[in-house]
Amino acid sequence: MNIIIIEDEFRAAKSLQNLITELKPEAKIIGVYDSIEMSIEALKDSKPDLIFMDIHLSDGLSFEIFKQAEITCPVVFCTAFDQYMLDAFKSKGVDYVLKPFSREDIAEAFRKVDELKKFFQKTELPDLEALIQKITQPQTPAKTSFLVFKNQKYTTILTENIAYFFIHNEITHLMTFDKQQFQLTQTLGQIAEQVSQKQFFRVNRQYIVNFSAIKEMEHYFQRKILVKLTVETPEQLLINKEKSHSFFSWLEDR
Incomplete structure (x- = not known):
């Protein structure tokens, strides 16, 4: 399997290379490109089997690449923004991974690519729309509780009692409505x-909030949105302008 990485963040590109090598040692990374221009030029001569692609590149949105280069292979989009999901799946996307991604995220992306290949091998006229829906839908029902460990004791916290999840010092935590804090092993x-x-929204890289915990919102500098919760957060909870539209759409979808 020949793979191309299109990513303008050095650390993210390096992390992808390491995870791909670990998960698919038989694969060959034939190129790493950080701009639309470089990617278009490279794709004139390269025919990869899979592309990992960021959306926000230094010279624009990567969807421009599809207008000027012929891409016939599946694409896994890796981005910090969730509002481009529909466009991604219209552009040969088979998975949409939000940054910061984990080993499990990339492993799941490879699983979906493998499922796609098996489908084409068995079916002469595949229904691509049905296939994309099948491989992107959640595989399990939403969790109703989380197992936590604190003070040498295990206990379970009902998901409905969690005000928000957050990252602190690179460790994931949850905060309950009664202000109890617990560490988690999941990313x-x-x-x-x-x-x-429907109940939880990832407002940025550090926080996932419960709809029931949202108290009010107000405009902030640089067109950001400041979100205030009924349970105080360690730092200000800000949503950038790129994500604010999907956030308000989520709030209205009740």
């Missing part, structure tokens, strides 16, 4: 896939 990306998408 924030894993939790985002496990909880109800």
Whole structure:
């Protein structure tokens, strides 16, 4: 399997290379590119089997690449923004991974690519729309509780009693409505896939909030949104302008 990485963040590109080598040692990374221009030029001569692609590149949105280069292979989009999901799946996307991604996120992306290949091998006229829906839908129901360990004791916390999840010192925590804090072993990306998408929203890289915990919102500098919860957060909870539209759409979807 020949793989191309299109990513303008050095650390993210390096992390992807390491995870791909670990998860698919037989794969060959034939190129790493950090701009639309470089990617278009490279794709004129390269025919990869899979592309890992960021959306926000230094010279624009990566969807421009599809307008000027012929891409016939599956694409896994890795981005910090969730509002481009529909566009991604219209552009040969088979998975949409939010940063910061984990080993499990990339492993799941490879699983979906493998499932896609098996489907084409068995079916002469595949229904691509049905296939994409099948491989992107949650595989399990939303979690109703989380197992935690504190003071030498295990206990379970009902998901409905969790005000928000957050990262502190690179460790994932949950905060309950009665202000109890617990550490978790899951990454924030894993939790985002496990909880109800209707009840919880990942507002940024550090926080996932419960709809029931939201008290009020107000405009902030640089067109950001300041979110205030009924349970205080360790730092200000800000949503950037790129994500504010999807956030308000989520609030209205009741």
